[in-house]
Amino acid sequence: MLPEPSAPREDRYEAPEVVVARLPQYVRILSRLQQEGAQVVSSQQLGEKLQVTPAQIRKDLSYFGRFGKQGRGYSVTHLLGRLKQILGLNSYWNVAVVGVGRLGRAILSYPGFSPDGFRLVAAFDENPEVVGQEVAGLEVLPMIRLNQEVRERNIAIAIVAVPTDHTQQVVDRLVECGVRAMLNYAPITPQVTESVKIRNIDPVLSLQSMTYYLTDGFEG
Amino acid sequence: MLPEPSAPREDRYEAPEVVVARLPQYVRILSRLQQEGAQVVSSQQLGEKLQVTPAQIRKDLSYFGRFGKQGRGYSVTHLLGRLKQILGLNSYWNVAVVGVGRLGRAILSYPGFSPDGFRLVAAFDENPEVVGQEVAGLEVLPMIRLNQEVRERNIAIAIVAVPTDHTQQVVDRLVECGVRAMLNYAPITPQVTESVKIRNIDPVLSLQSMTYYLTDGFEG
DNA sequence: GGATGTGAAGTATTTCACAGCC
DNA sequence: GGCTGTGAAATACTTCACATCC
Numbered sequence: 036m037l038p039e040p041s042a043p044r045e046d047r048y049e050a051p052e053v054v055v056a057r058l059p060q061y062v063r064i065l066s067r068l069q070q071e072g073a074q075v076v077s078s079q080q081l082g083e084k085l086q087v088t089p090a091q092i093r094k095d096l097s098y099f100g101r102f103g104k105q106g107r108g109y110s111v112t113h114l115l116g117r118l119k120q121i122l123g124l125n126s127y128w129n130v131a132v133v134g135v136g137r138l139g140r141a142i143l144s145y146p147g148f149s150p151d152g153f154r155l156v157a158a159f160d161e162n163p164e165v166v167g168q169e170v171a172g173l174e175v176l177p178m179i180r181l182n183q184e185v186r187e188r189n190i191a192i193a194i195v196a197v198p199t200d201h202t203q204q205v206v207d208r209l210v211e212c213g214v215r216a217m218l219n220y221a222p223i224t225p226q227v228t229e230s231v232k233i234r235n236i237d238p239v240l241s242l243q244s245m246t247y248y249l250t251d252g253f254e255g
Numbered sequence: 256m257l258p259e260p261s262a263p264r265e266d267r268y269e270a271p272e273v274v275v276a277r278l279p280q281y282v283r284i285l286s287r288l289q290q291e292g293a294q295v296v297s298s299q300q301l302g303e304k305l306q307v308t309p310a311q312i313r314k315d316l317s318y319f320g321r322f323g324k325q326g327r328g329y330s331v332t333h334l335l336g337r338l339k340q341i342l343g344l345n346s347y348w349n350v351a352v353v354g355v356g357r358l359g360r361a362i363l364s365y366p367g368f369s370p371d372g373f374r375l376v377a378a379f380d381e382n383p384e385v386v387g388q389e390v391a392g393l394e395v396l397p398m399i400r401l402n403q404e405v406r407e408r409n410i411a412i413a414i415v416a417v418p419t420d421h422t423q424q425v426v427d428r429l430v431e432c433g434v435r436a437m438l439n440y441a442p443i444t445p446q447v448t449e450s451v452k453i454r455n456i457d458p459v460l461s462l463q464s465m466t467y468y469l470t471d472g473f474e475g
Numbered sequence: 476g477g478a479t480g481t482g483a484a485g486t487a488t489t490t491c492a493c494a495g496c497c
Numbered sequence: 498g499g500c501t502g503t504g505a506a507a508t509a510c511t512t513c514a515c516a517t518c519c
Contacts, residue, residue, distance in 0.1 A: 051510070059463035063442065077478060086444065089478090089511050097480055105479045106519040122463055123470030130462075141361035142458075146271055147442065151459045152466075187338055192462065214466040222283065224306065224366065234461035234469050238362075238438055239371045241454035242350075242412065243279035243342055245436040246372075248341030248452050249411055273488070297500065310490055317502055325501045326497040426498090 050098040055148070057095055058118055060085055065115040078106035080229070129190045131214075133205055134197035135160040135175050138220055142194055143171035152194070157184050173252045178208070185212045192216045199223055211246075270318040277315055278338055280305055285335040297328035342370045351410045351434075353425055354417035355380040355388070355395050358440055362414055363391035373412070377404050382422075400430070405432045411435045419443055426453070 063086050069074055074142050078089035085092075096102055097191075105108045119125050130153050132139055141156060158173045159181055160166055166177045176184060184190065193214045197205050202221040209217060216232045219225055222240070227233055284304050288296055298309035303313075313445055316334075319341050323329045339345050350373050352359055363375055366441055378393045379401055380386055386397045396404060405411065413434045416423050422441040429437060436452045439445055442460070 053510070055467045056460075056464045058467070059460045060444075062463065063460075079478080086446070088512065090514095091510095093478090093480060094511075100482065101478050104519060106476065106477045107435040107519065109357075115351075119324055121467065123466040124463060128462075128466060137361065137364055139358065146422045147459055148462075151463065153459070164368075166274060194458075194466070216469055218461055218465075224280075226306070233466040234465060236456060236458055236461065237415075238456055239367055239373070240276075240279045240283075241438055241456065242348075242368075242370065242373055242436075243282065243344060244276045245412070245438075246348060246443055247275050247278070249340065249348075249436055250341075271488075299500080308490065310492095311488090313500090313502060314489075321502065323501050324497065325495070326499050328500065 037175065038114070054098055055094045055122075057087075058122055061095075062115065062118050062122065062124065065111055065118065068111045069115055073111050075108045076111050076114075078103075080108075127152055127154045128192050129154050129156045129188050130192045130194060130196045131139075131155075131157040131159060131181075131185065131188075131190045132196065133159045133181075133209070133229075134195060134201075135162075135165050137168055137195040140170055142196055142220075143173065155194075156188050157190060159184075181208065182212045185209075185214060190214065192218070194218045194220070194221045195225075274318055275306075275342075276313045278342055281312070281315075282335065282338050282342065282344065285331055285338065288331045289335055293331050295328045296331050296334075298323075300328075313430075347372055347374045348412055349374050349376045349408050349410045350412045350414060351375075351377040351379060351401075351405065352414045352416065353379045353398075353401075353429070354415060354421075355382075355385050355390055356416065356418075359391055359416040362416055362440075363393065375414075376408050379404075386454060401428065402432045405429075405434060407418075410434065412438070414438045414440070416440045 061081065064081060065076070067150060076144050078092040080088040081092050095162055100117065102117055130148070132143055132155055135143070135158050139158070139160070148155060155171070155173070158170055158175045159178055160175050161178045163177075166175050168175050191214065193209050195202060195205055195209070195217055197219040202219060202223055203225050206217060206219070206225040206227060208226060210231055215230065217234075219235050222237055224235060225233055261310050268422050281301065285296070285302060286369075301312050302309040312336070313323075320337065322334050322337055350368070352363055352375055355363070355378050359378070359380070363378060368375060375393070378390055378395045379398050380395050381398045383397075386395050388395050407467040413428070413433065413436075415422060415425055415437055418467040422439060423441055426437060426439070426445040426447060430447060430451055435450065439453055439455050442457055444455060445453055
């Protein structure tokens with residue numbers, strides 16, 4: 036009899052992607068509660084802050100373990116620590132920004148990444164006029180240095196901010212260099228193998244998904 | 256005989272939100288196909304470009320009508336037109352940007368909104384040093400002008416790019432002025448009444464939802 | 476008393492599969 | 498023959514409700 040094919044088996048793979056996507060929100064709220072000095076929080080209280088049901092929070096957490104105390108709730112510090120551990124947010128992730136145009140510069144200057152565990156450690160551009168410039172404390176490197184830098188600086192994540200018609204090739208290039216997670220700002224959905232994760236930041240799609248609800252009928 | 260109470264009745268309210276959120280992607284692909292001169296497209300072909308199943312596309316479209324021809328597929332131009340009509344994208348939407356800091360400036364300079372039906376027609380800031388400056392061809396206005404401008408310029412959508420701790424109050428203010436759709440760039444989820452739509456752009460949450468998959472186990 | 480953790484129930488969403496039409 | 502449109506089936510996700518424990 037043939038062995039089973041290599042199906043998902045470990046517990047951690049059982050958590051639906053939609054659940055994993057909510058965990059960072061829990062982390063954010065818990066961080067704030069911790070700063071405010073809160074010791075304990077219930078699923079009820081978390082749910083109010085996040086506008087989700089307490090049952091959903093308890094169910095989400097139950098995919099990963101039992102973190103609460105019956106009758107009490109969750110220790111803010113303990114739950115925060117465990118969630119960070121589960122998400123891999125206990126240490127910093129080194130991130131490369133590819134594409135140093137207007138958008139890339141805004142991303143490099145954005146102060147919101149490093150407080151949350153992401154260090155922008157390298158910037159790349161293919162334009163020779165941009166290469167060598169210093170942007171937000173980083174020297175812009177040529178694309179040819181990508182492979183080397185990814186390895187030397189242990190870069191696991193890239194933020195892709197290149198023109199739309201270059202995006203797929205840049206993504207392919209990053210995958211070749213071993214980058215397995217990317218944040219893409221171009222208005223396309225790059226194709227990657229299943230083992231690579233991509234999230235797209237696409238404000239136009241977000242806007243267009245709201246106009247439906249602003250429109251009273253079918254007439255344009 | 257009394258009229259029906261004002262319960263949801265029209266067909267358009269039956270479409271799940273998740274379906275509405277996919278329509279803009281269909282619009283985008285169809286626009287590209289149209290530019291390339293394609294006449295007809297099948298759900299199979301659309302599915303390949305979008306990485307979704309053909310059945311899902313057909314089912315999604317079926318919430319809004321019957322746009323295809325059996326044995327042939329969909330007329331690119333016709334389907335594109337109908338989807339734009341359904342989403343309210345046949346004419347321009349006037350958009351205000353609130354908050355003209357680094358991020359607000361990047362948004363005002365981003366050329367990707369107007370080709371897709373959104374005109375940035377006003378910019379607001381509360382900082383007196385910023386008010387009066389010209390950014391991307393717009394004079395930055397003081398917040399006190401918000402109400403007036405929203406009415407005069409028929410602004411239905413706002414992009415909110417103010418500091419996190421000002422965001423909720425700015426959102427409230429916009430709701431008071433009659434703005435019913437917003438794109439928020441601060442890392443919080445503003446609370447609004449059900450009739451107001453908000454989408455959040457939050458790259459940090461996106462990054463944090465990927466690190467889970469980069470982490471081999473529970474150890475940090 | 477109060478809150479968790481979780482099977483079971485209930486919804487929502489996706490996919491199947493095929494009749495019907497071009 | 499090919500492809501849509503759609504009920505039905507399958508799957509995924511959320512909520513309920515309560516045994517269990519602090």
